[in-house]
Amino acid sequence: xxxxxxxxxxxxxxxxxxxxxxxxxxxxxxxxxxxxxxxxxxxxxxxxxxxxxxxxxxxxxxxxxxxxxxxxxxxxxxxxxxxxxxxxxxxxxxxxxxxxxxxxxxxxxxxxxxxxxxxxxxxxxxxxxxxxxxxxxxxxxxxxxxxxxxxxxxxxxxxxxxxxxxxxxxxxxxxxxxxxxxxxxxxxxxxxxxxxxxxxxxxxxxxxxxxxxxxxxxxxxxxxxxxxxxxxxxxxxxxxxxxxxxxxxxxxxxxxxxxxxxxxxxxxxxxxxxxxxxxxxxxxxxxxxxxxxxxxxxxxxxxxxxxxxxxxxxxxxxxxxxxxxxxxxxxxxxxxxxxxxxxxxxxxxxxxxxxxxxxxxxxxxxxxxxxxxxxxxxxxxxxxxxxxxxxxxxxxxxxxxxxxxxxxxxxxxxxxxxxxxxxxxxxxxxxxxxxxxxxxxxxxxxxxxxxxxxxxxxxxxxxxxxxxxxxxxxxxxxxxxxxxxxxxxxxxxxxxxxxxxxxxxxxxxxxxxxxxxxxxxxxxxxxxxxxxxxxxxxxxxxxxxxxxxxxxxxxxxxxxxxxxxxxxxxxxxxxxxxxxxxxxxxxxxxxxxxxxxxxxxxxxxxxxxxxxxxxxxxxxxxxxxxxxxxxxxxxxxxxxxxxxxxxxxxxxxxxxxxxxxxxxxxxxxxxxxxxxxxxxxxxxxxxxxx
Numbered sequence: 001x002x003x004x005x006x007x008x009x010x011x012x013x014x015x016x017x018x019x020x021x022x023x024x025x026x027x028x029x030x031x032x033x034x035x036x037x038x039x040x041x042x043x044x045x046x047x048x049x050x051x052x053x054x055x056x057x058x059x060x061x062x063x064x065x066x067x068x069x070x071x072x073x074x075x076x077x078x079x080x081x082x083x084x085x086x087x088x089x090x091x092x093x094x095x096x097x098x099x100x101x102x103x104x105x106x107x108x109x110x111x112x113x114x115x116x117x118x119x120x121x122x123x124x125x126x127x128x129x130x131x132x133x134x135x136x137x138x139x140x141x142x143x144x145x146x147x148x149x150x151x152x153x154x155x156x157x158x159x160x161x162x163x164x165x166x167x168x169x170x171x172x173x174x175x176x177x178x179x180x181x182x183x184x185x186x187x188x189x190x191x192x193x194x195x196x197x198x199x200x201x202x203x204x205x206x207x208x209x210x211x212x213x214x215x216x217x218x219x220x221x222x223x224x225x226x227x228x229x230x231x232x233x234x235x236x237x238x239x240x241x242x243x244x245x246x247x248x249x250x251x252x253x254x255x256x257x258x259x260x261x262x263x264x265x266x267x268x269x270x271x272x273x274x275x276x277x278x279x280x281x282x283x284x285x286x287x288x289x290x291x292x293x294x295x296x297x298x299x300x301x302x303x304x305x306x307x308x309x310x311x312x313x314x315x316x317x318x319x320x321x322x323x324x325x326x327x328x329x330x331x332x333x334x335x336x337x338x339x340x341x342x343x344x345x346x347x348x349x350x351x352x353x354x355x356x357x358x359x360x361x362x363x364x365x366x367x368x369x370x371x372x373x374x375x376x377x378x379x380x381x382x383x384x385x386x387x388x389x390x391x392x393x394x395x396x397x398x399x400x401x402x403x404x405x406x407x408x409x410x411x412x413x414x415x416x417x418x419x420x421x422x423x424x425x426x427x428x429x430x431x432x433x434x435x436x437x438x439x440x441x442x443x444x445x446x447x448x449x450x451x452x453x454x455x456x457x458x459x460x461x462x463x464x465x466x467x468x469x470x471x472x473x474x475x476x477x478x479x480x481x482x483x484x485x486x487x488x489x490x491x492x493x494x495x496x497x498x499x500x501x502x503x504x505x506x507x508x509x510x511x512x513x514x515x516x517x518x519x520x521x522x523x524x525x526x527x528x529x530x531x532x533x534x535x536x537x538x539x540x541x542x543x544x545x546x547x548x549x550x551x552x553x554x555x556x557x558x559x560x561x562x563x564x565x566x567x568x569x570x571x572x573x574x575x576x577x578x579x580x581x582x583x584x585x586x587x588x589x590x591x592x593x594x595x596x597x598x599x600x601x602x603x604x605x606x607x608x609x610x611x612x613x614x615x616x617x618x619x620x621x622x623x624x625x626x627x628x629x630x631x632x633x634x635x636x637x638x639x640x641x642x643x644x645x646x647x648x649x650x651x652x653x654x655x656x657x658x659x660x661x662x663x664x665x666x667x668x669x670x671x672x673x674x675x676x677x678x679x680x681x682x683x684x685x686x687x688x689x690x
Contacts, residue, residue: 006429007052008528008573013347013432014045015057015530019456040397042087054571057530060315073148073220076139079241082127082175083144084316085120085299085323091278094300097322098274101302104311104319104627114303116250117280118237118268120323122294123179124216127240128154130172133164140220144316152224159234159263168260173240176262178219181292184231185211209363211294236262237299249303270303281324288326297325310626312633328389332402333357335384338369338411342419342443345527346434350375350413352386352398359390367396371431372413379404381411419443445479446472448525452480456531457523458515461508462501470494479590480523484509484597513598517544520600524591527577533570537578538603540567545600548591551582568641610686613639615651618666621659623676634683646671654679 018041049056088094098113107113125141138154139147154160157178164172180188189207208214218230236257239245246256251270258264267284271277281298288295302308302320311319334355341349350369357364367388369375378401380386385403388396415424417435419442426433435441449468453460463483471477476490486509491502515523521534521544529537541547554560554575564575581587617640619631626634631654632642646653646665653666653673666673674682 003429004052004055004571005573005576007048008055008571009430011045011048011052011055011057011060012528012530013345014041014048015060016343016345017041018045055573057532060530060532073150073222075142076137076147076149078127078139078145078147079129079173081144082125082141082147082240083313083318085321086317087297088322088324094278094281094322094324095274097300101307101311101320104629105307106627112272114249115271115274115277115300116254116268116303117271117277117284117298117300119265119284119291119293119295120297120299120325121177121179121235121237122212122296123177123235124212124219126150126154126176126178126219126234128160128174128176128234129241130164130168130174132170133166133168135160135162148220150219153219153221153227154234156224156228156230157219157232157234161261164260167246169243169246171241171243173242174236174257174262175238175240176234176236178215178232178234179293180211180215180218180230180232182211182294183292185214188214188230233293234263235265235293238301245305248305250301250305250308251303253305271300285326295326297323299323310630312630312637314633328397329359330387330389330399331357331359331396332385332387335380335382335386335398337382338375338380340414340418342417342435342441343447345447345525346417346436346441346444348414348417348424348433348435352380354386354388357388359388359396364388364390364396367398369398372426372433373431375411375413379410381408383408417441417443442472449477449480449483451525452523453483454523457519458512459519460512462505463508467505479593481590481593481597484513515598515600517600517603520544520598521547524581526581528574529578533574535603536567536570537564543600543602545595547578548582551578554579555583610638610640611682612652614641616641616643616649617652617654618643618646618650618662619654619656620646620662621656623654623656625676625680631679634679638683638686 021041045060049060086097088097098115101107101113102109102111127139127141127147128135129137129139135154136151137149138151138160139149141147155162185208192207208217214230215232218227218232221227236254239253239257245253247253254264254268267280267287269276269280271280277298277300284295284298300322302311308318308320313319335352336355337353339351339353341351343349350371352367352369354365354367369378369380378386378398380398380401383403384401384406386398387400387402389399390396413424413433416422417424420435422436422441424433425436435444446469449472450465451457453463453468460483468477471486476486477483486506488499488502488506491505492498495501517538518531518534521529521538522531537547538544541550550560550563554564561575561579564570564578565572582591612635617635619628619635619642623631635642640652643650646662646669648669650666650669650671653663653671654676655663655666655673656676663673
């Protein structure tokens with residue numbers, strides 16, 4: 001049986017693994033796994049969060065979109081977040097999506113729910129901002145909040161009007177995908193190959209793996225003249241900030257955008273019910289191979305905009321839309337070898353090295369095997385013939401071992417770390433093997449340093465993976481504190497004209513001597529302590545020093561341990577990991593040493609101001625104008641914490657007809673009780689103050 005501690009550990013692993021793949025896909029245009037593999041990770045994460053809602057992490061993939069851009073282009077903050085989409089993989093998923101909409105909106109069974117259906121293009125998401133009907137800015141999605149400014153480049157993309165007609169509003173953001181047609185992609189790769197041949201070194205031909213990578217790499221050029229040589233196109237699928245909308249339904253607004261001159265698809269249709277939507281899915285699937293662009297599914301959206309507004313979003317995705325993914329494409333190949341990679345937490349991940357094979361027009365050579373259980377399930381051994389599948393990226397998943405019955409020695413998981421030769425252990429109830437070498441394992445030390453400097457943690461500009469690996473192997477840094485002791489004399493010889501580079505790097509390092517406490521605590525790499533948990537701990541204790549003090553005392557003091565476990569969102573698994581971290585002498589040495597170089601700031605709790613910001617709200621009884629889910633979503637948007645039970649810590653109870661023991665207990669405790677109309681008044685007042 002899966003315990004809470006097991007679930008917390010797996011959620012931590014999933015958060016780190018999915019964040020890694022998000023960076024590769026969204027920021028570096030170099031994915032390592034297939035769409036199907038990525039979707040499987042997201043599904044597992046969602047299933048665990050549904051089963052253990054108290055373990056949802058601040059850095060949960062369900063709350064994030066893409067990856068924060070780190071390239072040379074200027075950064076742009078979106079006026080409205082560019083959200084991702086929840087996925088469905090079957091007809092039943094689509095039917096359940098519509099039922100969720102019905103339940104949330106409290107619709108009658110016979111109330112029709114019209115949807116729009118359109119192809120899900122596999123390109124680079126882009127937002128076009130028009131002010132007074134002129135294009136003033138183009139930006140990539142990035143992490144959904146911050147994107148990259150590609151305004152000079154967008155001028156060379158087909159399907160992007162520079163002006164809008166006089167009927168358009170003063171402010172309007174059009175959102176869609178920049179893509180490269182399949183024929184243009186093949187021609188581009190051929191030109192790159194011919195250029196390399198002309199230069200006398202065909203091996204150095206820089207060819208793109210697939211049209212999506214080609215489009216992303218071509219648009220995100222610092223030099224717009226490079227973009228000008230690439231055949232890019234834009235097709236819209238929605239909008240962001242708008243001073244006014246030219247319709248009250250999704251389909252009406254999209255029709256207006258058609259009339260404004262934006263490139264569209266004839267495969268977008270309005271469907272009166274689920275049956276029509278699924279019929280359009282089947283039609284698009286049959287046309288998939290003949291389309292000029294890659295697609296990986298069909299997107300459904302609730303047509304009525306007033307319903308979209310009420311449905312809102314949850315985490316990283318709107319409640320009013322769903323991406324219905326196509327089945328993965330498959331091929332056979334040979335498993336050449338199984339390699340082991342060691343991560344920053346000591347986790348050993350097996351990687352399949354494959355005989356190169358083309359799947360859906362893309363050559364793939366590697367696949368993650370996840371863990372020992374997956375290898376055992378497949379009976380995988382070097383030399384086996386395997387069935388692989390992909391859904392749009394480069395690296396597939398292994399679906400089946402076609403030769404598992406052939407006589408061949410079984411592949412066994414290593415008993416010692418391939419990096420430091422320390423023994424490998426697998427804790428009871430865990431799926432992963434881990435190296436016990438800790439700080440003596442070079443792989444873990446380097447990965448921990450990389451994590452400490454990463455964008456989600458201290459975000460030290462210029463100190464990336466390659467620099468950290470080089471500094472570590474050259475003996476310049478071994479622990480986080482060493483980063484802040486780097487000198488100009490050490491850096492200057494490392495590059496030609498290294499004075500500017502060294503000065504910039506030292507400045508970036510010095511800017512982090514008073515780090516944000518959430519980033520700092522997350523950057524320590526404590527097991528189970530992601531960004532959300534770090535924020536919860538700091539909200540309770542105020543400073544990282546106080547957290548260390550309580551965690552140290554908790555090793556022997558049950559009251560201190562209980563104080564940590566009582567924090568909402570923490571619990572026993574996190575408390576144990578935190579206590580173990582500060583009980584380890586090597587960690588204490590590194591911690592004390594680090595605090596001689598940096599002074600983390602105190603935590604400041606920033607919430608959207610409203611009457612219930614920072615307060616605990618309980619809903620009880622029947623709500624008549626909205627569903628319980630909608631009310632809960634409203635409370636969370638206003639900065640409140642929603643609880644399912646009434647206690648002395650409850651600040652407000654919203655009681656509808658049929659409220660029983662909870663309302664009674666609230667009155668006994670002197671907790672404020674209001675009816676549904678009172679709650680609507682609070683929400684309306686908060687909206688009016690924006």
